């Protein structure tokens with residue numbers, strides 16, 4: 001069974017570069033264009049967080065260390 005992950009963002013570290021969006025193999029990350037963080041950027045977030053497979057690509061890629069990925073126990 002595929003691994004499950006829980007991805008979380010420290011929104012105010014995000015500068016909206018979209019690198020995380022590009023490297024997510026299950027395409028669940030996107031910038032929230034309806035909001036701005038405290039630095040004036042659209043913050044990245046998970047659109048369908050339940051589909052995260054805990055690959056860690058986003059956290060490794062983020063130049064600002066805004067993303068944390070936890071691996072959840074397989075059910």
Ligand code: SF4
Nearest residue numbers: 024052053055056058
């Ligand atoms: S850990 Fe992998 S699957 Fe989960 S959001 Fe990040 S890039 Fe996508």
Ligand code: SF4
Nearest residue numbers: 014015017018020062
């Ligand atoms: S890679 Fe980091 S800084 Fe860039 S959009 Fe994603 S969370 Fe924001």
